[in-house]
Amino acid sequence: MALNYTKKTLKHFLKPHNVGSINKPDGYAQIGNMVCGDQLDFFLKVEKGKIKDVKFLSFGCASNIATASILTEKVKGLSIAAAKEYNWQKIVDELGGLPNQKIHCSVMAVEGLKKAIADYEKKGDKKKLLKPKTTTKPIKKDIKKVSKKRTKIAKK
């Protein structure tokens, strides 16, 4: 299978922005898992309704890393409402396109971010210490969800 990553995608893969974790994040989420071959962990710091800082960790392919990199770069500084509006198509456009079988990476990155925002909203503005759940056990629900989406996208 040939992969045609754009120069911009490669740049974001080789020198990703916002990698790492945030101590005591206001919002945290994990999406995907090792078994599927891609996992993203998002960490949010929110101040006055705006994303003050966002970081991610990745177990994933080049486009998994690149999409999370560009997404975090774009939503940093945005209001929570605006960040929620950011969709996968924008990521693909920003990167100058993604190979078809890699579109799901952008979908996953957006969903991961939304999950982290939901976590923040659930907790309100209370700054609660959250321990990232890192596990090597497969999360069955997530696998199903992601693989369904993948099959759909792959079929397109």
Place this chain on the structure above:
Amino acid sequence: MKVYLDNAATTRLDPRVFTKIKPYFSEKYANASSIHLPGQEAYLDLQKAKQSVAKTFRGEANNVIFTSGATEANNFIIKGVALANRGKGNKIIISALEHPCVRESANELARDGFKVVVVEADKEGIITPEALRKVIDRETILVSIMAVNNEIGTIQDLTALSKITHEYGAYFHTDATQGIPYLDFDIKKMGLDFLSMSAHKINGPKGVGVAYINRQIKIRPLIIGGGQEDGYRAGTYNLPGIVGLAYALELAYKERKTYLKKVKFLRDRLLKGIKKEIPEVKINGSLDSRIEANLNVMFGYVEGEAILIDLSSKGICVSTGSACSASNLKASYVLSAIGLEKHFLNSNIRFSLGRFNTVAEIDYTIKCLKNTVSRLRKFSPIK
């Protein structure tokens, strides 16, 4: 620096082979089926190529059928033998490690009503005689087990497996594509009824392969038309390819000893370097029963495609069995078959060395690999 460590995918054409086949494009272009003098000369070159191939395998020139590659040869043999011998039984056995062209040929037969049974591999990537005994019976028409696996490079004991196959009156086929020149093939001694191979894996040209058949066994042709190859395979003889295949094969075995020594030295250097420089790695498949050119490594906590793309940006070409690299988004069935844990299925890299690799290239690869893996591990959520 450019480093090509993907020789199991394809190889660079040997310059000597290139020189040898050039005239077959420019001057000696006649059709080997033509009656005029240049045609007859082409036919003689075709026969010479068959003799040369047969000599390597200690077989008969008459049994060498040229195809477009190993994929066609495998399709031809598996489907051809099954369909022509349907009265004999209804069962086809393939191993869990077979190349997709064997698996898909078998799947097609299954859709046509044949019973297809898979013989499992052990954790080392070996098909044991006991495993074959468990699934074979008198209903079996054909057993197809590859000589060497393309992903993990493990070698099968073809002599033992073919012996069991013949005890049950079935025919034995091996896909030898990845086994040349690592195994010394002897058709008769090893009990091989059918063998497939491809030229481009051994520094020969692309688009040409061999189906070695046993003319005593019925087989239905896959490609029909002008009656070439005694009707076994129609289509104008691809003489540049055929001459190139025969010459590449000849060179591969003529220089086998030196090549194996060199490639083993380089592979072991790579293995040693990886083990020394990078923690949390695991070698997939048996190291003892493996060809000298292959190394398949699991790098814990990082994804294979990311390693591949990172190395590629540094000029190094490898391959991976991770789901992210496959068009069907499924991780390697070979690594699953040898029992690699699900969590590790997406973290593997195949290094396949070849004739043109150097010590400097291996050392550069180790250095880059160390940086690549440590960079990716730094932001992996899995520790």
